[in-house]
Amino acid sequence: MENEPGEFFCTECDKVVNKDDKVCNNCGADLTEIVEESDTLIDEPQFKTLHHLGGVISFLGWIVVALGVASFIFMKDTFPVGTAFFGALLIAIIGIVIVANGQLLSCFVSIEWNTKKTNELLTELLEKRTD
Numbered sequence: 001m002e003n004e005p006g007e008f009f010c011t012e013c014d015k016v017v018n019k020d021d022k023v024c025n026n027c028g029a030d031l032t033e034i035v036e037e038s039d040t041l042i043d044e045p046q047f048k049t050l051h052h053l054g055g056v057i058s059f060l061g062w063i064v065v066a067l068g069v070a071s072f073i074f075m076k077d078t079f080p081v082g083t084a085f086f087g088a089l090l091i092a093i094i095g096i097v098i099v100a101n102g103q104l105l106s107c108f109v110s111i112e113w114n115t116k117k118t119n120e121l122l123t124e125l126l127e128k129r130t131d
């Protein structure tokens with residue numbers, strides 16, 4: 001049995017189907033569900049953009065943290081030390097939350113990407129095994 005790359009198998013009858021087929025040529029089973037599932041996984045340009053965006057958000061967060069620390073130096077001259085401290089702390093916390101969100105985005109995108117890559121590798125391995 002020849003097995004070209006890019007061949008997919010019908011989930012209902014296990015016959016080889018075309019990747020772009022909407023229905024199985026053999027049994028007529030709906031194949032759109034499988035196509036949709038793979039579409040939800042992010043592609044490479046999307047991954048790079050989102051991963052980069054996560055990095056930018058994290059970087060901006062660190063700037064806010066730095067601003068919070070810097071603001072304390074200026075605020076302590078005009079406000080009571082306690083007020084200046086909590087003001088600076090509040091800004092720093094906001095900054096850390098931004099950093100966390102940026103890293104969370106990068107992390108989430110990386111997990112999605114790893115899942116996609118793992119799926120591709122598994123599909124490749126399974127295709128090789130059927131040879």
Ligand SMILES: [Zn+2]
Pocket residue numbers: 010011012013014015024025026027028029
């Ligand atoms: Zn079928």
